Every structure is written in C-alpha cells, then in structure tokens.
Amino acid sequence: MNNNCTSKTLCVINPTSGNGRTKKTWTYIERQLKDEGFEFEAYVTKHPEEATHITRSALQNGFSNIIAVGGDGTINEVLNGFYIGDKRINNQSSLSIIPMGTASDFARYLKLSTKDKCIKNIFYHQKELYCDIVRTSFIDWTGKKNIRHFINVADVGVGSETVARVNRNSKILGGFWSFFLSALITVTTYKNRDITVLIDDQEVFSGKACIVAVGNCSFFGGGMKITPKAIFNDGLIDIVLVKDLGKLELLYNLPKVYKGTHLEHPKVDYYQGKKATILANEKDVYLEMDGETPGKGNIEFEILPSEIKLYI
Ligand SMILES: Nc1ncnc2c1ncn2[C@@H]1O[C@H](COP(=O)(O)OP(=O)(O)OP(=O)(O)O)[C@@H](O)[C@H]1O
CATH class of the missing domain: 3.40.50.10330 (Probable inorganic polyphosphate/atp-NAD kinase; domain 1)
Structure with missing residues (x-):
C-alpha cells in the first residue's frame, strides 16, 4: 500500500x-x-x-x-x-x-x-494533484454570517431552488424521480431574482437573472455542464450568468446545458475572476453548493488556488 x-x-x-x-x-x-x-x-x-x-x-x-x-x-x-x-x-x-x-x-x-x-x-x-477550492461567505439559516468551502460548483437562482426541492422530496421519492419532478416544478414556478453581480469588485450586472453559476469544476445536477470551461487548478472561478430567461426559453435551452453549448445564447454571459459577489436585491436568493443549500444572502466567492492535495 x-x-x-x-x-x-x-x-x-x-x-x-x-x-x-x-x-x-x-x-x-x-x-x-x-x-x-x-x-x-x-x-x-x-x-x-x-x-x-x-x-x-x-x-x-x-x-x-x-x-x-x-x-x-x-x-x-x-x-x-x-x-x-x-x-x-x-x-x-x-x-x-x-x-x-x-x-x-x-x-x-x-x-x-x-x-x-x-x-x-x-x-x-x-495520483497526487492539487485542486483549487472556493471559499464562500453567506447568511446561514440561523441568520448568521457563515463561511463554507466548495470544490465543485455553486449557484444562485433556479438551480439552488431545484436542489432545495430535491433534498426535500428525496425523502419521499427516489433519486431520479425526485430530481425530475423537482426540476419540473421549479422551472414552471420559478421567478427570476433581482441581483447584482460583481467580479473582482467590478459590477458586471444588475437586474433580473435566472441563475448565476460559480464553478471551480463544470458539472451540476447530475451531468449538466453548467460552467463548461472551468479548470480545477487554474486559480480562477468561472461565472456563468443566465439573465432574464422566460420559462419556455429555459425549458427549450435546458438540453444545451448537458452539452455545455449554452454559453452561445445571447442572454448568457461568461466571466472568470478570483472573486465574485452576488448581492441579493430581494429576499429569497438562495445559495446552493455541491448539492447542498446552506443559506442565502449577499454571497461572496473567493478562489483559494491549489489549496488541497487530492489523492485519487
Ligand atoms: N447518516 C445519515 N443520515 C441521513 N442523511 C445523511 C447521513 N449522512 C449524511 N447525510 C446527508 O446525506 C445527504 C446526501 O449525501 P450525498 O450528496 O453524498 O449523496 P447523494 O445525494 O446520493 O449524492 P450526489 O449529491 O452526488 O447526488 C447530505 O446532505 C448529507 O448531509
């Protein structure tokens, strides 16, 4: 050994x-x-x-x-x-x-x-390799400022609402059905949220958005390539901002996310940076990271380059 x-x-x-x-x-x-x-x-x-x-x-x-x-x-x-x-x-x-x-x-x-x-x-x-980690600060469910780290992908918007629903429903239904039904209910009832996005302290967007995904790696939701260009050890976070997409547009474009071709859509912006901030201009802007929903808030993301040694 x-x-x-x-x-x-x-x-x-x-x-x-x-x-x-x-x-x-x-x-x-x-x-x-x-x-x-x-x-x-x-x-x-x-x-x-x-x-x-x-x-x-x-x-x-x-x-x-x-x-x-x-x-x-x-x-x-x-x-x-x-x-x-x-x-x-x-x-x-x-x-x-x-x-x-x-x-x-x-x-x-x-x-x-x-x-x-x-x-x-x-x-x-x-095999030994070093992986970037993202440090995130947000407001947890007790109302306190909290810090957590993630290795894969986080998001704010329709993805986080789906995950929150999946985690509630998975106690009743099995994996695929809980995800499928939760995604369907969320996509058909979700209202785009009013947020402001800053990358490396520069404001890049303010208005209604469907989802902001912050990726150290690429996949979420069981194979959706939401941040397709992310590299786990490049010292950068990838930010994909899907702006004010309607429900039908969202459903129509969802298959593209599995292939990672959604970046070409005119309502999708793509950024890279060392820091990202999402300011919630209304309540109920939830955070999801690595399949968990630890809180909400105004949310800050910061890359920690080559932070952790992986033996895989
Ligand atoms: N003994 C336990 N009983 C109930 N829940 C647990 C227990 N141990 C861990 N958990 C919870 O199980 C949840 C799901 O875990 P995990 O994400 O690893 O599995 P999964 O949902 O099957 O995988 P994936 O997220 O890759 O789809 C986590 O939120 C974790 O907090």
Missing part, C-alpha cells in the same frame, strides 16, 4: 448516499480492503453534517488523509471539516474520494468513472 495511506487514513462514509446503496456496498468494500491488509479507520455517519465534525476531529488528532465515501454532498461536508471558519486545520492533509452518490458530479469532472477504479487508484497507486 502507498505510504500516504498508511499515514493515518480515515474513511468517512455516508450510508444514505446513492439512494441508500452505499450502506451495503461499503460493507463489502471494507471487508475486501481489510482482507488485502490495508490499514485505515472508518466512520459511518449517523446524520447530516456529521462528516464535517468527524473530519475536523480526525485532522486535529493525527489523521492526515480523509477519504470521502458518498456523493457530492459528502465530499462537501468532508471538505468543510478541513477548516474551522477560514482556518485550515492541517496544511499537509489530503482528500480522496470514493464516489458513490446519485449524481457524483465532481467525480464525473475528474473522470473518476467507477468506485472500483477509484479504490484501486487510492489504495494501490495514488
């Missing part, structure tokens, strides 16, 4: 990810890895947000490699355990992922095609 893994590795497993399939699959994987003599500890989460606390505590107690086992939400929660507020706990620590989510959009971007391939990569011949 690679030395990096023998230096205190913790697997953090979200048993509910992948529509609950991870619970069973992990039992099988764990037995297999232990049989092969790999040394690691494992923690199966019992409730949302626990992955953050477990990761934080592990990094404060000598673990240096954390493997997130689950989907984009699990990766996000684990990633946020690398920090207390804006302070990194251990600059030498590394993150690995075994993608077992419903969408697994970050893994899709890195072309980490199957969990088996990832396990082989992580435990047999690790």
